[in-house]
Amino acid sequence: MFKKAIFSLIVLLVNLSVFAQLKFEKAPASFQKIIFTYKQKPNILFQQKCFFLDTTIVKQHFEGIQYSTAQYPNDTTKLCARIYYDVVLENEQYKNALEGLVYHTFQKITGEYSVKKNRTSFKINRNDDEAKLIFEKYLKSRYPGSFSYRSSIDYNKSVLYVFTDQQRDLVSQKSTGFVEFSNENKTKGYFLSTYGAENKVVVSEVNFNALLDPKITPIYLFKNAEYGVEKFEDYFDIYELIDVKYE
Numbered sequence: 426m427f428k429k430a431i432f433s434l435i436v437l438l439v440n441l442s443v444f445a446q447l448k449f450e451k452a453p454a455s456f457q458k459i460i461f462t463y464k465q466k467p468n469i470l471f472q473q474k475c476f477f478l479d480t481t482i483v484k485q486h487f488e489g490i491q492y493s494t495a496q497y498p499n500d501t502t503k504l505c506a507r508i509y510y511d512v513v514l515e516n517e518q519y520k521n522a523l524e525g526l527v528y529h530t531f532q533k534i535t536g537e538y539s540v541k542k543n544r545t546s547f548k549i550n551r552n553d554d555e556a557k558l559i560f561e562k563y564l565k566s567r568y569p570g571s572f573s574y575r576s577s578i579d580y581n582k583s584v585l586y587v588f589t590d591q592q593r594d595l596v597s598q599k600s601t602g603f604v605e606f607s608n609e610n611k612t613k614g615y616f617l618s619t620y621g622a623e624n625k626v627v628v629s630e631v632n633f634n635a636l637l638d639p640k641i642t643p644i645y646l647f648k649n650a651e652y653g654v655e656k657f658e659d660y661f662d663i664y665e666l667i668d669v670k671y672e
Contacts, residue, residue: 449634449655449669451636452637452671453671456672457539457672458671459537459538459638459669459671460537460538461538461653461668462533462534462536462669463666465533465663466530467526468658468661469526470497471563472498474510475507475510476510477495479506480506481661482526482660482661486525490512492506492512494506514564523564527560527564528551528560528568529551530661531551532551532553533550533552534550535548536641536643543579543580544579545577545578547576547578549574549575549644550572551571551573552572556568578646580640584646585646602616602617602648603649604631610635611633611651613632615629616631616657627660628659630657631656631657632656633652634654637652637653638653639653640653645657
């Protein structure tokens, strides 16, 4: 009986592993467009009394705040900052900073790649239920409301544009470039970018899926990618693919 239970558990784990790998279907031989959706969220772990985040975010957005160094709950090999909500709520500057982070980084990104135009059009929406819960439960505030803007990648020119109704900007090379692959099948790698006036280097981890077309990517243009992006993560935020359709 015990052996049967162990065997059943092994089979279940194998099936779950296979299911995870086959979460997305391989692209058909012929298609006219790809419609895909990513969920973006801040790389912050929100718990009942406090939240955990990279110390770089603290330096950028919470200068002078009281925090303690702790092991990251989801990965005890990493050290991070732990900040209690009481400290944030008693300071308007810190409260506004955390509200801004939550509001601007919980987004749904829907991309539509056209084979004919060789171009991807993105619509980015802010109206996230998890963000609304954080505002209500932890920040004791009302969610500011929905907002959307657009972006695009023109593969004919290898350029990325971000624009709202009021402006249209050509994105700098910070969002475009080459991935340094860390395995032979080119499904894992790192992307180097910079931020701020000092051009500090940011290392982002990119996970590709061999079943996905390389045009499937969040608002980043990886010029040497052979597959689509399943997950993109840096110290600040996380993009995770949640849906793909071919037409």
